[in-house]
Amino acid sequence: xxxxxxxxxxxxxxxxxxxxxxxxxxxxxxxxxxxxxxxxxxxxxxxxxxxxxxxxxxxxxxxxxxxxxxxxxxxxxxxxxxxxxxxxxxxxxxxxxxxxxxxxxxxxxxxxxxxxxxxxxxxxxxxxxxxxxxxxxxxxxxxxxxxxxxxxxxxxxxxxxxxxxxxxxxxxxxxxxxxxxxxxxxxxxxxxxxxxxxxxxxxxxxxxxxxxxxxxxxxxxxxxxxxxxxxxxxxxxxxxxxxxxxxxxxxxxxxxxxxxxxxxxxxxxxxxxxxxxxxxxxxxxxxxxxxxxxxxxxxxxxxxxxxxxxxxxxxxxxxxxxxxxxxxxxxxxxxxxxxxxxxxxxxxxxxxxxxxxxxxxxxxxxxxxxxxxxxxxxxxxxxxxxxxxxxxxxxxxxxxxxxxxxxx
Amino acid sequence: xxxxxxxxxxxxxxxxxxxxxxxxxxxxxxxxxxxxxxxxxxxxxxxxxxxxxxxxxxxxxxxxxxxxxxxxxxxxxxxxxxxxxxxxxxxxxxxxxxxxxxxxxxxxxxxxxxxxxxx
Numbered sequence: 001x002x003x004x005x006x007x008x009x010x011x012x013x014x015x016x017x018x019x020x021x022x023x024x025x026x027x028x029x030x031x032x033x034x035x036x037x038x039x040x041x042x043x044x045x046x047x048x049x050x051x052x053x054x055x056x057x058x059x060x061x062x063x064x065x066x067x068x069x070x071x072x073x074x075x076x077x078x079x080x081x082x083x084x085x086x087x088x089x090x091x092x093x094x095x096x097x098x099x100x101x102x103x104x105x106x107x108x109x110x111x112x113x114x115x116x117x118x119x120x121x122x123x124x125x126x127x128x129x130x131x132x133x134x135x136x137x138x139x140x141x142x143x144x145x146x147x148x149x150x151x152x153x154x155x156x157x158x159x160x161x162x163x164x165x166x167x168x169x170x171x172x173x174x175x176x177x178x179x180x181x182x183x184x185x186x187x188x189x190x191x192x193x194x195x196x197x198x199x200x201x202x203x204x205x206x207x208x209x210x211x212x213x214x215x216x217x218x219x220x221x222x223x224x225x226x227x228x229x230x231x232x233x234x235x236x237x238x239x240x241x242x243x244x245x246x247x248x249x250x251x252x253x254x255x256x257x258x259x260x261x262x263x264x265x266x267x268x269x270x271x272x273x274x275x276x277x278x279x280x281x282x283x284x285x286x287x288x289x290x291x292x293x294x295x296x297x298x299x300x301x302x303x304x305x306x307x308x309x310x311x312x313x314x315x316x317x318x319x320x321x322x323x324x325x326x327x328x329x330x331x332x333x334x335x336x337x338x339x340x341x342x343x344x345x346x347x348x349x350x351x352x353x354x355x356x357x358x359x360x361x362x363x364x365x366x367x368x369x370x371x372x373x374x375x376x377x378x379x380x381x382x383x384x385x386x387x388x389x390x391x392x393x394x395x396x397x398x399x400x401x402x403x404x405x406x407x408x
Numbered sequence: 409x410x411x412x413x414x415x416x417x418x419x420x421x422x423x424x425x426x427x428x429x430x431x432x433x434x435x436x437x438x439x440x441x442x443x444x445x446x447x448x449x450x451x452x453x454x455x456x457x458x459x460x461x462x463x464x465x466x467x468x469x470x471x472x473x474x475x476x477x478x479x480x481x482x483x484x485x486x487x488x489x490x491x492x493x494x495x496x497x498x499x500x501x502x503x504x505x506x507x508x509x510x511x512x513x514x515x516x517x518x519x520x521x522x523x524x525x526x527x
Contacts, residue, residue, distance in 0.1 A: 139447045142446065143439060145439060146436045146440075152432075153428035153429070153432045157424050157425055160421060165418055166416045166417055166418065166419045167417070169424065234454070237453055237457060240450065240453045243453075244449070247445060251442060252442065256438060390439070393439070393442070397435050398431060401430075401434045402431065405416065406416060407412075
């Protein structure tokens with residue numbers, strides 16, 4: 001046995017040698033990016049539950065030789081072209097079974113994203129956590145949830161202008177819905193090659209909502225508007241809360257069948273919460289299941305941040321368009337709020353409009369904080385929760401529309 | 409993405425604008441329809457609650473049942489009279505006596521407990 005030859009072989013096959021291979025420096029950059037994301041998640045606490053997993057998935061996928069995620073395999077799967085395995089075997093038609101045999105661990109996790117399983121399960125958990133009471137007490141706040149989808153379609157149009165394809169533009173636009181699972185579901189269906197940058201953009205801006213929204217809120221409202229104290233709304237009965245998810249699921253899915261996975265799971269989760277006889281299931285959906293799915297979702301989304309795909313000018317364009325989408329969605333909600341302020345004779349505080357972007361409950365908290373800055377006795381939180389949960393429904397409808405147009 | 413026309417795969421600026429406007433309109437339309445449904449549902453609920461409340465108010469309140477003294481538990485030995493004694497102390501005394509005698513407390517009969525004051 002030639003020791004030197006063996007050591008040389010070990011060195012050439014190690015991951016370290018991969019950094020010295022052609023394009024290996026890109027992996028180093030991606031590892032540095034994953035460390036920055038870990039820093040933002042752990043130290044700055046920017047959406048840590050997701051960002052830490054995404055960053056670690058990114059780290060794993062960019063370690064040369066680890067083979068945990070195979071970008072070329074998924075490209076072949078999407079394109080329907082033959083795939084050549086590392087052993088040289090050519091597979092004519094890739095299926096999920098092939099992925100289970102030939103893929104790495106993160107490829108297997110990614111199947112859940114690809115089939116839309118994780119975002120739907122996250123919606124189930126979100127439904128179990130959401131109290132639709134404020135929305136039922138003041139149904140007109142649904143309109144603010146619709147108004148705040150403006151950024152989705154402006155960013156979509158912007159992406160078309162910047163040369164993205166229709167499905168890619170739709171996936172970029174949905175960042176403006178400020179709803180992570182919806183953005184991931186739509187992107188996995190329409191433009192999986194953009195999943196990494198879109199996830200990073202969506203979750204980063206959601207974490208930055210307390211910084212992005214207040215300047216826009218101040219710019220678009222007058223001090224007198226910000227001081228408006230809103231009346232207490234009626235009590236919502238238990239029966240009404242039980243009927244609501246059943247009615248909404250039936251109605252919205254019949255209207256836009258492509259929203260079925262999201263709205264169906266959201267409303268099922270809510271029914272588990274409200275019906276009063278499934279407390280154990282509601283608890284599992286809110287906690288254990290949500291945590292498990294978050295781990296799978298975050299790591300598999302992070303895995304898609306492969307150097308050769310992520311380090312491109314398109315990523316920068318997506319980051320910029322994402323910010324535009326968030327800002328315009330906030331502005332759209334505030335325009336809706338101002339209209340309601342006028343039509344109600346000054347009884348509605350327009351600041352609740354910005355909560356129409358569906359980042360629950362962060363956006364509602366921002367409305368509360370900005371409102372209290374101008375009137376210490378003002379409590380807008382519960383009033384803002386109405387538009388906030390309406391935003392979840394609004395963004396699901398927007399995603400359903402884009403899916404039915406570009407989903408083929 | 410396969411299965412969609414070239415017009416949608418690579419839309420012109422005009423098509424993009426049309427899709428954007430149409431999409432925003434569809435979101436509003438869907439939400440408006442949902443608003444109508446939720447509002448009707450809320451009204452029905454409020455009315456049924458009002459009706460139920462009115463029904464309950466219309467029924468004359470039943471006369472309060474006459475106070476019935478609870479039957480004495482088996483073995484309870486009537487009422488106990490306390491003289492200058494705190495009920496808590498009396499309970500303690502009865503428990504201690506029952507313990508010392510080795511009998512259940514409800515099989516003993518206490519007529520009165522009086523504090524003996526030293527002069």
